[in-house]
Amino acid sequence: MPIINVQLIEGRPPEKIGEVIENITNTVSETLDAPKENIRVIVTEIPKTHWGKEGKPVSER
Template sequence: MPIINVQMMEGRPKEKIAEVIHNITNTVSETLGSPKESIRVIVTEIPKTHWGIAGVPVSEK
């Protein structure tokens, strides 16, 4: 059972997250030959205060 973890900054619309889950599921199914029912996609949204780029939280940029 493939399990795919996706981490991204918070703030995207729920429809876009659903689209990512759908597309990842299809890609993994086609690539590995796994049935879609066995594929798990976990999306974790990280607050911008908890995501740093070049030593600075994104919330401060």
């Protein structure tokens, strides 16, 4: 059973998260010849204050 973890900066609309889950599921299913019902996708949204880039939180950029 494939389990895929995706981490994103928070703030995207729920529809976009749904599209990511669907697209990843389809790609993994086709690539691994795995039934879609066996694929799990976990999306974790990280607050901008907890994501750093170039030494600063993204919330300060």
